[in-house]
Amino acid sequence: MSAAVLRLAVRVARGLLRDFLPLLVGLLVATLSSGAYAGDEDCGGDGPAFASLYQRDDLFRQALADAENASVSPRRLSGVTVPHHLLAGHLIAEGIKAVSGVRYKRAVVLFPDHFRDTETMFATTRRDFDTVFGRLAIDGEAVAGLLARGGEVIDARSCLFGRDHGLQAILPFLRHFLPGVRVVPVAVSIASRRRDWERLAAALGPLADADTLIVQSTDFSHYLPHHAARRHDQQTLNLIAAGTFDQIARLRQPEHVDSLGALYVQLKLQREVHGAAALVVANENSQQYDPLPADETTSYMVVLFGPIPQDEPAPARRGTRHLYLGGDTSFGRAMMKALLDERASARIETEILQRTEGRPLVVNLEGVVLPNLPEGLGHMTLAMPQDLTLAWLKRLNVAAVSLANNHARDLGEGGLAETRRALETAGIVALGQGELAVIEDVELVALTDLDVNGSYRNDLITPDVLARLSGRPAERPLVALVHWGREYATDPGARERYLADELSRRGVAGLFGGHSHAASPAMQALAGGDTLHLYSLGNFLFDQGADKASGALVELTAFDQGTVFARLMPLPNLFELARAEAGAQQDGKSSSDR
CATH class of the missing domain: 3.40.830.10 (LigB-like)
Structure with missing residues (x-):
């Protein structure tokens, strides 16, 4: 007998003993001891209790x-x-x-x-x-x-x-x-x-x-x-x-x-x-x-x-890890001013961490991170102060950011390079177009279909970009963060539906979008469940009010066997919460001065 055949025989024997012998023995003993299941005896109606199929309790106690x-x-x-x-x-x-x-x-x-x-x-x-x-x-x-x-x-x-x-x-x-x-x-x-x-x-x-x-x-x-x-x-x-x-x-x-x-x-x-x-x-x-x-x-x-609250994180368990995905994020403009207020900062941190418990988080970072912000930037040129941005990313345990969006090059290639250096120095993974990273045993890919801000191009996810996702090992789930579509829309258009189908065919288990600033209300399953799709996560931290913007987190529970379960967690408008807290504190100071 060859060594390979012997190993196979050992495995089969071990599997049979482990999986079926307790069941068969229990059934045989129950049958012989009570006679209740012998032949064609009728077990309907009232009668004695069914004997236990298992005569030993060691499997249960273990x-x-x-x-x-x-x-x-x-x-x-x-x-x-x-x-x-x-x-x-x-x-x-x-x-x-x-x-x-x-x-x-x-x-x-x-x-x-x-x-x-x-x-x-x-x-x-x-x-x-x-x-x-x-x-x-x-x-x-x-x-x-x-x-x-x-x-x-x-x-x-x-x-x-x-x-x-x-x-x-x-x-x-x-x-x-x-x-x-x-x-x-x-x-x-x-x-x-x-x-x-x-x-x-x-x-x-x-x-x-x-x-x-x-x-x-x-x-x-x-x-x-x-x-x-x-x-x-x-x-x-x-x-x-x-x-x-x-x-x-x-x-x-x-x-x-x-x-x-x-x-x-x-x-x-x-x-x-x-x-x-x-x-x-x-x-x-x-x-x-x-x-x-x-x-x-x-x-x-x-x-x-x-009645599991949507804002309550999943319980910790051996064999599982948790990762959270957030939408459009910028620490510039009015968001920067709101977060400089101590009371507003504390409120925002509480709202986020009660949902994530400080577990790793990935967001779509829109704009350029610079040590010093130049004066006179246009309103649609997004830039963020380095110290404030990195401090907040660390405070929220952001493990990776997507730079595959239409604002990462708002100050050209030099601004993008400066942003990457700052993030990588801080130990935060920066993902550009088509780049992959493994976070908490989930493989993430960042994609954008949109060109630089102000461009009308929406065809950057090309067949070549898609082809690079094919033929991957399947030991861990692949999740795509995609910047696409129209602002303030919560449903995909024809282009996004086409891309979703193409990504599903390439083994993407989860597909979560950004750019629209408005969160989609529900996730959809594509291709019989091959892909779970949320058109838009909306905003995470972005200076837009609730009259036009909304946001959500996605909680990913990754299992050791290489699968993932996703749960949608709606967010309040964090920008309005920050402004309200800052305004309340300012009102309090004014009252004390009078």
Whole structure:
């Protein structure tokens, strides 16, 4: 036997022992010990509690230990999505722990019918469950209400609820973290379709009150090598961020997720019943746990749903990093005067850092940075004092700036060179046209389609510039910061739509624009989720009032496996806040003088 064949055999054997033996042993022991699942015995109706599929608690206790430092949400959440492979038991534990800060009356558990045992599209049970941590009771009243609706959900005659790991792997964690909660398990047929999911969401709607937690037990990309799984996960992440049901319904099962129905129903209930935001806090792949390459992998996600404030940063977690993207920024003209006021400066710093927590930030820096500003500059020639600009960039932990815009050459090539020197001396990455940098494991590229200020050229992103983005390694996500379009527009024109399609075809996972000074209200997913697109971030720090300008941040959560989740965070008009604080301080001084 060759060394290569031997290594493959060892890997396969190790994978089988690790992933499937506990499941098979648990099923065999449960079957032999209770006789409950032998032959064609009817498991419908009232009866004894289902025996635990798992007879040992060591896998669960190890997962609990791995999640010991995981955070608990400070607010009541309405839903959570977790895996059901115990290989990713630490993620199950982290997800259920996150919701454990409050008490829930019931937990509705949506899981895939792996063994295709449902007689219709959805099934539930009236039996309780024994777990390795004790008994978990059914919410009999809620189950009876579902069954009384006339066919959407049936009482399963098969014994799937006692042997399907999609449910059984979750129950011990619910018993541990949510003592006293009652469960409403719902098996979702793999054969179900969108019209069925809509009916199930309607049936579950009356149960989804403030005392109910919706638990979606699903694994994501299946049976693909890691590079393909990574791409499918990125598509799913982008569609969750964009939140479009038509696109979600077109995901493929199991290439994207092992229960598209459970994902759809979860998102539907969270959006339409709770008005809840989605926050993906983990995305891992089984390849990350195996040093040898695998032909087939499985991906896992943890998603939290609830009244998560848009200005609240994502929680820190091992295996993730965070990066923030801001829009048009200039520390010159009236912005400079406002920031020289101590009270205004403190207010602006607070507004920004409460959203970023001082994590790395990237902005579009419009204008020239000079040690001394020349007199008599025209209003549309943007220049910034070096000391003030660098101090603020450091104060906000700006890791990189884009100079790919129509103001970077306002004082010619010499002004651009002076700006680059100042930034690089301060340790801040300066990105020009088509230049790339890796920040927090996200690969950024800066692009501008606009020439110098006052020029009408809007064709600088040429085929040659685009071609340089092709053929990159896919180990990390590529995010483009693009200066384009029309001022004060929030939607792309024909040129921008063309460029967005071209960038999507070249593997850009996130596409975020600048120049318009007005923030777009929502992100869109292109090409089935290949690219998440926001036409304009609007202003970050720029001296324009709220009558014409607005701004937003994008929070990027980068995961070790090479994917990224984006979240839109609206900003107040920081220029007006600064002016208001400066004016209030001046009024206070005037009053004290009288």
